[in-house]
Amino acid sequence: MPVTPFHLGPAVVLKAACPRAFSLGAFAVVQAAIDVETVGRVLAGVTPLHGPLHTLAGAVLVALAAVAPSRYGLTAAYAALARRLRGDGRGERWLRAELGPVSWTAAAVGALIGGVSHVLLDALIHADVWPLAPWRQGNALWVPGAFAWTHGACAALGVAGLLAWVGRGRGSRTPSA
Structure with missing residues (x-):
């Protein structure tokens, strides 16, 4: 399934654990990119469905290309959203704190982890992902039948990470990236 939200599960755990050093937004931008x-390959009827961007080399290039646009674009988008959040609700205060500026470090870490994790997760469930191409053909990481348990694990991590992230935010006013 292209553009799956399941990849975000492990990232939410990282956001809860390292809020200032990891940009969930940059991670998501690279995942979608x-x-x-x-x-495009699905719409064009091209096979295999996963091409050069689904290699570690391709994913790192996408991540590097996404760092600056993610940092500046997300900082601007978060500032605009934070201005719209008015009120005294505790949840809104926490969210406004979370919508602080995105640092270069957070954007780079989020983008690189987003690219590498995307390829590794897809390699587990799609035989046509060749993570080490162009240097090595094939996919030694593919596990037949891994689709269900991989998505289940990602969903469980997402729920746990969200609970930890929101729980952490209730006791802190320090903005994250």
Whole structure:
């Protein structure tokens, strides 16, 4: 499934654990950018569905290209959203704190982890992902039948990470990236 939200599960755990050093937004930007290739291939009827962006080399290039746009674009988008959040609700205060500026470090870490994790997760469930191409053909990481348990684990991590992230935010006013 192109542009799956399941990849975000492990990232939410990282956001809860390292809020200032990891940009969930940059992670998501890279995840979506990599899957634009797959969507295009599906629409064009091209096989295999996963091409050069679904390699570690391709994913790192996408991540590096996304760092600056993610940092500046997300900082501007978060500032605009934070201005719209008015009120004294505790949840809104926490969300406004979370919508602080995105640092270079957080954007780079989020983008790189987003690219690498995308390829590794897809390699588990799609035989046509060749993570080490162009240096090595094939996919030694593919596990037949891994689709269900991989998505289940990602969903469980997402729920746990969200609970930890929101729980952490209730006791802190320190903005994250």
